[in-house]
Amino acid sequence: MKKIKVGILGATGMVGVEYVDFLINHPWFKISTLSGKKSVGRKYGEAVKALSNVPREVGDLEVIDPDPRKFDADLVFSSLPSEAAREVEREFIDHGFPVISEASAYRMEKDVPLIIPEVNPEHLELIRNQKKNSGGFIVTTPNxxxxxxxxxxxxxxxxxxxxxxxxxxxxxxxxxxxxxxxxxxxxxxxxxxxxxxxxxxxxxxxxxxxxxxxxxxxxxxxxxxxxxxxxxxxxxxxxxxxxxxxxxxxxxxxxxxxxxxxxxxxxxxxxxxxxxxxxxxxxxxxxxxxxxxxxxxxxxxxxxxxxxxxxxxxxxxxxxxxxxNRIRGAAGTAILTAELLTAKGYIG
Ligand SMILES: NC(=O)c1ccc[n+]([C@@H]2O[C@H](COP(=O)([O-])OP(=O)(O)OC[C@H]3O[C@@H](n4cnc5c(N)ncnc54)[C@H](OP(=O)(O)O)[C@@H]3O)[C@@H](O)[C@H]2O)c1
CATH class of the missing domain: 3.30.360.10 (Dihydrodipicolinate Reductase; domain 2)
Incomplete structure (x- = not known):
């Protein structure tokens, strides 16, 4: 199976590093783009602030700004602060990306699934209500x-x-x-x-x-x-x-x-x-x-x-x-949701 390219918004943060950790050897997904805010232009390995060992494979990737036109990805994980998420995630959806977000900005919207894959996978059906011409959609994971x-x-x-x-x-x-x-x-x-x-x-x-x-x-x-x-x-x-x-x-x-x-x-x-x-x-x-x-x-x-x-x-x-909190409470649940979406044919 050809790997699905994934980009991470907020990749340099506390949760961003957990995404990288889980995705680096993932059998289905391959990290293609990492973005940040203050660290734009720096190498990922130097930009990460949390005490964490950055895998060699992504240490030299340049952190880019969250601009959908620069993202080479089939799927985007968002680990943005909520204030930034509302605008940035909307732009990615409008550019046709599937977005899986752990920010609170869209969690309670009525056409947005809020998912724990073991608990409410049937709620993914809400994606159909989003009816985006771009083909983009958003799924959120909980607090x-x-x-x-x-x-x-x-x-x-x-x-x-x-x-x-x-x-x-x-x-x-x-x-x-x-x-x-x-x-x-x-x-x-x-x-x-x-x-x-x-x-x-x-x-x-x-x-x-x-x-x-x-x-x-x-x-x-x-x-x-x-x-x-x-x-x-x-x-x-x-x-x-x-x-x-x-x-x-x-x-x-x-x-x-x-x-x-x-x-x-x-x-x-x-x-x-x-x-x-x-x-x-x-x-x-x-x-x-x-x-x-x-x-x-x-x-x-x-x-x-x-x-x-x-x-x-x-x-x-x-x-x-x-x-x-950073794995089951954030990156891990988002990645599991992406796997479920892939298995159900929403992605890939
Ligand atoms: N920490 C947890 O346990 C946890 C659990 C569940 C959900 N969450 C949610 O996950 C999100 C991220 O949390 P975190 O703990 O990882 O936060 P964090 O450590 O503060 O990291 C924030 C990340 O977002 C980037 N960023 C900040 N402002 C931005 C903007 N205006 N535009 C684009 N990128 C921006 C930062 O880039 P720079 O470093 O380059 O500035 C950094 O990569 C939040 O919505 C939080 O509520 C966190």
Missing amino acids: CTAVGLVLSLKPVLEYYGIKKVVVATYQAITGAGFPGVPSYSILGNVIPYIKKEEEKVSEETKKILGRFNGSSIEYASFPVEASCARVPTIDGHLEAVYVETEREVHLDEAVEIFRRFRGEPQKLSLPTAPREPIIVTEIEDRPQPRLDVDAGSVPGMSIVVGRVRRGESNNVLKYFVLSH
């Missing part, structure tokens, strides 16, 4: 905090039904991009506020877990109450989840439904699909970001659920979930 939460909620919703979700988060500093939160503010500290995060977690969860009725998404109707905090960990968002269910919860059964959960990427054996999307740990003080963030057959792509408990009421399930 990094919503990804771990929603992936863990999907089997709970299918098996028990959900009446209400309450979640408290402990989010790593890389989630804020580079340079992110000032070191003096976060070292030895916890900041119980992340701008617009709680709203995104709540709204995006309801969209992703919503029902596609053949033409649009009917949002899930249960409330999602989030409290989000930044903590001084490097990678990995930990979340304490409380779910009120429709049906009575049985603990052993709940552990099994997490363990058994598989989605379309696993059935299709997509290259970036982890064998187990949800890993359950029964060690009493896990998951921990430092120990578990890279768990699984594709490091960073599985979420880890632990401390699974029933609440005081029989219809309450409680657990912690950990997800890699």
Whole structure:
């Protein structure tokens, strides 16, 4: 199979480097174009700011500006700050590119799919509503905090039904991009506020877990109450989840439904699909970001659920979930989405 050429918008950022890492030896995709803003004109290897080893193959590529006329690509991943994404992504769509974006600019538009490939692949049908003469379209992936939460909620919703979700988060500093939160503010500290995060977690969860009725998404109707905090960990968002269910919860059964959960990427054996999307740990003080963030057959792509408990009421399930914010929460989910789009014939 001839490889599909991919360009990356925002390639020099915290998430951009993860794209490069995942794509450098990808069996279907080949990096062709890397773009940035302040680093335009520099070699990629010198422009990357995050502490990361840049693969030799792309170290000498010149970082270009985000101009669709200069992009030699069949597909574009966007890791742009949201303010820039609205205009830049629109230009790429208008020039006929399929765009897969992890920026929030278009996530909640009604004709734009917001995808976690294991959870709502049927929402990709929304692409047909975009009807672009150019042939371009956009698919988005969720906020990094919503990804771990929603992936863990999907089997709970299918098996028990959900009446209400309450979640408290402990989010790593890389989630804020580079340079992110000032070191003096976060070292030895916890900041119980992340701008617009709680709203995104709540709204995006309801969209992703919503029902596609053949033409649009009917949002899930249960409330999602989030409290989000930044903590001084490097990678990995930990979340304490409380779910009120429709049906009575049985603990052993709940552990099994997490363990058994598989989605379309696993059935299709997509290259970036982890064998187990949800890993359950029964060690009493896990998951921990430092120990578990890279768990699984594709490091960073599985979420880890632990401390699974029933609440005081029989219809309450409680657990912690950990997800890699830059991989499962960003680049990894976007690449898995691109693989799914390719397998379904939307790309290539
Ligand atoms: N970090 C995470 O864990 C995470 C998770 C999920 C989603 N996201 C989302 O992913 C996006 C990128 O996040 P990040 O953490 O990688 O941010 P970042 O480290 O700040 O990187 C931003 C990237 O965008 C480029 N850029 C900035 N302004 C631009 C503009 N006006 N036009 C074109 N390019 C521009 C930068 O290029 P230069 O370096 O050349 O200036 C850099 O490559 C954001 O929308 C964020 O919300 C992040």
